[in-house]
Amino acid sequence: MTRLRPLLLLAGVAALILAPIGQGNYIVYTLCSWLLFSIAAMGLNLTLGYAGQVSLAQAGFMGIGAYITALMTLAGMHWGVAVIASILSSFAVGLLLGYPALRVQHHFLAFVTLAFNTLLFLVLRNEEDITGGSFGLSGMERPSFFGFSTDSNLAFYYFSLVCFLIAAFSMWWILRSPWGRAFKALRENPIRAESLGLKVRRQTLLAFAIGSAFGGLAGALQSPLVQFIEPSSFALMHSLKLLLMVVVGGAGFFFGPMLGAAVVILLPEVLRFTEGYYLIIYAFLVIVLMVYSPNGLIGLGQKLYEKLKPKHEARRDLKQGVQL
């Protein structure tokens, strides 16, 4: 399995490169939005799956990224500058929000982020002079790099793919660095981790801020993809949707958010024939999934795999001894 992994990864990347070729505009567009929601969900997975904090403002951070990018590119600046500003400001807002919330018990981040997302929505809707109010902003140009324009949907797909791969690689690097491994220690046994000298609060705060920065990046991509942004695309409902992506895929698994984003984005298309009942069926499926497999789809897969795999049964008496 471990030897196969690089090959599987290569095959995956090849599939991502080949996927949009010969497809219609709509499918390419859907794939693009899958890529950018995967980025945002990956960031949330760091907060949720590795640091064990519930953030209900990931769509808000996407909004920060999208609005900053839109305003800067509309003012004539290059996307490259705007994306850095978006990522940095999401990171900074994440630190500011997380610092007070993480001083106290662990559920408070959920409450603070929930309030923040709702407040941000109100500000985006009411400050019409800057954000265009509920009419939103439109007409952002897609960026071009060294003469290559990303105007066509296919070109923009490859551009998003590059951003996605960079984001996925940095996430992988963060997670396997000693610093990232500390997250897993925190999640598995916080008291032990603290007794080994980990600064629990600082680690968690940084995880949340980095996760938020990923949201900012996703927002910076959404702005040129859709070329129209409005406050309701970043409302609380969408934060909940991102949370669903992470949990449905499998929180704490590296590929969980990508799988979850695919399910959450594709399911409406699959369930389109049910018309109005789509959300009802969807909500029902989520409840059933949570009751039977709280670790999401990847957890469900692992459970099935464990059942089918022949097991090495340890001697019961020895097992008892090991535990003592």
Added chain:
Amino acid sequence: MAELLQILISGLAAGSIYALAAVGFTLLWQASQTINFAQGEFVMLPAFFVLIGMTMLGLPMWTSVILALVLSLLILGVAFKRLIVEPMLPHGTLPLVIATIALGLLMKESVKEFYGATAQPFPAIFPQDVYHIAGASVSVQDIGNLVVSMLAIGGLQLFLSRTRTGRCMQASAQNPAVAEILGVNVKRMVLYTFLINATLATIASVLISPIYLAKFSNGETLGLVAFIAAIVGGFNQIRGALVGGLLIGVIDNLSAVYISAQYRSAMPLILLIVIILLRPQGLLGTPEGRTV
């Protein structure tokens, strides 16, 4: 002055209904560590049970209210606990949070699809008279709402502190293991908590729907307000949720008049953030041990 008095009374009336939802919310949290993100929908749904009873079955108002109460007890109480909360408790808070979010969505969309997306008029339970006291116009409805919710919360408080069952419920919430050893049927006490929550939600629903009309999306704001009220007042205290609810109601009405209608809904949120910064255990709450 008269205007202020008027705002205060209508704020307290709305706040007392928020408090009903917030009290249910804190009870569920204490009894089973359930953060119920569907609490707003729990308040939205019983009104539709009443409407179904009245329009489809042709029952009189009060019979429909009793029907709604029974349905709520069965669906929001027993079924919610047995089918969703109980199997998920061993897996920690997070999957349960997600499941209640999905449950809220399920309830909202079902009402929208099966009953209708438009706001439905809801029969008033109090006369629509308005009295003028010291220049302020005070409606009977506001006073009635305030009295009924205060009676409900007062009765609940008495039940919890004065009866044997109530004390057993408190014991199960504070330390389930010890309560079990002392012979308390913890599972049953948790079930009672869920039933009380369903009852409070039904009362809140019947009180608030004549004012806001019955609409599938009512739960969004109600849930958020109940949530904020519970945290502002103190997550582990019933009187905290009561104070939180009243405070939010008054602040909401004051800011609508004196600050700006646009940012009206922002005020409770700002209050929430300030409280978390300055007094994270809530106004009346006692600090819980930090769980890392």
